[in-house]
Every structure is written in C-alpha cells, then in structure tokens.
Amino acid sequence: MKVSTDAPVLVTGASGYVAGWLVRELLEAGVTVHAAVRNPDHTAGLAHLTSIADGAPGSIRFFKTDLLDEGSYAEAMNGCSIVFHTASPFAVNVRNPKKELIEPAVNGTRNVLETAIKTKSVERIVVTSSCAAMYSDAIDCHSAPGGLLTEDVWNTTASLSYQPYSYSKTLAEKEAWKIAAGQERFKLVTINPSLVIGPALSKKPTSESFNIVRQMGDGTMKQGAPKLGIGAVDVRDLAKAHVAAGFLEEVEGRHIVSGHNTNLLELGKSLIEKYGDRYPVPRKSLPKWIVWAVGPIIGGIPRKFVTNNVDIKWRADNSKSKQALGVTYRPFKESMEDMFQQMIDAGTFRK
Numbered sequence: 001m002k003v004s005t006d007a008p009v010l011v012t013g014a015s016g017y018v019a020g021w022l023v024r025e026l027l028e029a030g031v032t033v034h035a036a037v038r039n040p041d042h043t044a045g046l047a048h049l050t051s052i053a054d055g056a057p058g059s060i061r062f063f064k065t066d067l068l069d070e071g072s073y074a075e076a077m078n079g080c081s082i083v084f085h086t087a088s089p090f091a092v093n094v095r096n097p098k099k100e101l102i103e104p105a106v107n108g109t110r111n112v113l114e115t116a117i118k119t120k121s122v123e124r125i126v127v128t129s130s131c132a133a134m135y136s137d138a139i140d141c142h143s144a145p146g147g148l149l150t151e152d153v154w155n156t157t158a159s160l161s162y163q164p165y166s167y168s169k170t171l172a173e174k175e176a177w178k179i180a181a182g183q184e185r186f187k188l189v190t191i192n193p194s195l196v197i198g199p200a201l202s203k204k205p206t207s208e209s210f211n212i213v214r215q216m217g218d219g220t221m222k223q224g225a226p227k228l229g230i231g232a233v234d235v236r237d238l239a240k241a242h243v244a245a246g247f248l249e250e251v252e253g254r255h256i257v258s259g260h261n262t263n264l265l266e267l268g269k270s271l272i273e274k275y276g277d278r279y280p281v282p283r284k285s286l287p288k289w290i291v292w293a294v295g296p297i298i299g300g301i302p303r304k305f306v307t308n309n310v311d312i313k314w315r316a317d318n319s320k321s322k323q324a325l326g327v328t329y330r331p332f333k334e335s336m337e338d339m340f341q342q343m344i345d346a347g348t349f350r351k
C-alpha cells in the first residue's frame with residue numbers, strides 16, 4: 001500500500017488512545033497530520049505526539065476543535081485529503097447519556113461530515129465506529145443471520161436507557177452513512193473495532209479500555225471473572241486498519257476489526273503466566289448465578305446484561321478486514337501483557 005504524503009490528513013480526537021497509534025503510523029509514513037484536539041494548550045497530554053513527530057519524517061500541527069462547536073473543524077480540515085474521525089466519548093458509567101454520549105457522538109459526526117462537504121480537498125472520511133454499532137449484548141450475535149456479527153448487522157437493542165454508549169455509536173454511524181449518501185464530495189469508510197486492548201502511547205490514557213483491564217490487577221477480579229463474551233483487538237493492529245482504510249483505493253463500506261472472539265475470563269487468564277504470582281489476576285470463571293445475584297448490588301450491572309452476556313459466546317466475522325484491509329491480528333496474550341506491563345510501570349496497582 002502506498003501512503004500518499006501529497007496532502008495533509010486530519011485526525012479528530014488525536015489525543016485519544018486509538019488515535020495515538022494512528023497518528024504515529026501516519027507520521028512514520030511521512031504524512032503531515034492535522035491533529036484536532038479540544039485543548040491544544042494541554043502540552044503534557046499531547047507530549048507523546050510531539051515527541052513522535054520530532055523523530056519521524058512526517059509533521060504535526062494541532063488545532064482547537066470541539067465536536068459540539070459547529071464549524072470548529074473547518075480550519076483543521078482545510079487542504080486535507082483524508083479525515084480520520086476518531087473523536088467520540090467512550091465511557092460506560094455516565095449520569096446523563098444524552099448529553100455525555102449521544103449529543104457529542106451524533107452532533108459531532110454531523111459537524112465533521114458537514115464541514116467535509118464544504119471542504120474541497122476532502123476525498124475520503126474514515127469514521128471510527130464500533131462493533132457496538134452492531135450489537136449490545138453477546139446474545140445479539142446469536143440472533144444475527146448465520147449466528148455471528150457481519151458488516152450487514154446493525155444494533156437494534158441499545159437505547160438511551162440500555163447500553164447508551166452502544167446507542168451513541170449506532171446513531172452516529174447511521175448519521176454518517178445518511179450524510180454520505182446525500183453528497184458526492186467524499187467516500188465514507190467505517191472501521192468497527194471490538195474492545196481495544198494493548199499499550200497506550202500517552203502517559204495517562206483515559207479510554208474505558210483501561211478501566212476494564214485495570215480491574216484484572218487491582219483485586220476486583222481476584223475471585224474470578226465472568227465468561228462474558230466479547231471481541232478484542234490490539235490498538236496497533238487497529239491503527240494499521242485505519243491507515244489501510246484511508247489510503248487503499250478500492251475499500252468500501254464497514255469493516256469489523258476484531259482479532260479474537262473471546263471472553264473477559266480468557267483475557268484475564270492470559271496474564272497468569274507472566275503476572276499470576278504477583279497480581280490478583282482472574283483465574284477461574286465466576287458462575288453466572290453469582291454475577292446475576294450480586295452484580296446489580298456490587299457493580300451496578302443490570303440483570304438483563306448478565307443474562308444476555310455471561311456464558312454467551314461472542315462471535316464476529318473479521319474476514320473482510322483481512323481481505324480488504326490486509327489486517328493481521330496479533331495474539332491477545334501479547335496485547336494484554338504489553339498493556340498490563342505498562343500499567344504496572346505507571347504505578348497503577350501501587351498501594
């Protein structure tokens with residue numbers, strides 16, 4: 001694949017976990033990156049990007065933007081051929097899902113795509129959607145045609161009151177396809193990752209991915225972890241998928257980017273060999289009835305969620321990502337160990 005360096009490209013949410021590795025790939029390929037962030041003056045939070053740019057053939061420029069500030073992406077987008085739209089809030093515990101998730105995700109997508117229609121240089125937009133736009137619960141995989149998620153499947157079970165993050169991703173991706181269908185400026189491609197794991201480039205990652213993996217070392221799962229069906233993908237493999245979606249001529253449509261059909265316990269168990277003697281990583285399965293009984297009380301986990309996810313296999317077809325984007329997926333043990341080691345080094349589990 002040839003990564004063109006003729007025009008700059010825009011990365012929204014450039015400060016984020018997923019975007020960090022994408023920006024790195026682009027800079028190392030010699031691309032000029034317009035990095036859209038909420039706070040370009042927060043130099044500490046952007047230091048990882050500046051230092052990569054210092055040693056790479058590409059260059060980086062920061063722009064102040066906000067998903068909710070209409071028109072704020074115009075300057076950053078000017079002259080760019082590709083827009084990688086990764087910015088969207090990723091949080092599970094929110095008080096006001098409409099304000100904290102739906103509005104920034106949907107209005108933000110509209111804001112970015114409508115600015116692109118007005119920006120002559122833009123040829124392609126790669127939206128970081130999610131497998132969450134295809135399912136809410138692992139059981140949804142079983143009701144999908146063929147019993148697994150494919151690019152044809154849409155989430156029909158999320159709502160404002162149930163799995164609102166998944167709802168935000170579903171509405172935002174639908175909005176993107178709707179806008180794309182009504183214009184001829186750019187081609188839209190989406191990347192739909194499952195749970196992203198692997199090391200962060202920034203010192204203080206805030207992505208929900210870290211809250212999940214942290215619980216595997218802080219004692220929360222010392223009695224075991226539920227066999228909660230999920231998919232997982234390494235953040236570095238995901239970055240390469242984004243680059244391919246941006247620069248390969250013939251790509252079309254949605255792409256499930258997920259290396260492994262797995263579950264929470266298996267992710268935890270992958271840490272036993274290297275860290276099991278020092279950290280309370282989960283070793284055995286928490287029975288579904290226990291999670292069902294205590295989940296709502298201890299963890300605020302709704303019983304419906306337990307019923308529909310624990311001991312239910314998660315299944316998705318990742319063949320399109322391998323064929324169309326050339327993605328190769330590393331073993332999740334490697335991703336988990338690299339992520340966990342980084343958390344140890346950062347003092348995450350220090351008492």
Ligand code: NAP
Nearest residue numbers: 013015016017018038066067086087088089130195196207
């Ligand atoms: P993250 O580190 O929290 O990144 C989210 C990014 O969105 C941040 O850069 C954040 O900017 C930006 N953002 C949030 N609200 C914004 C607003 N109002 N205006 C402008 N920017 C805003 O999380 P991530 O895991 O990298 O997520 C990146 C993308 O991947 C999201 O679209 C997410 O839905 C998707 N995704 C993630 C996973 C996963 O497991 N991590 C799985 C599937 C899909 P600030 O730095 O200014 O807060």
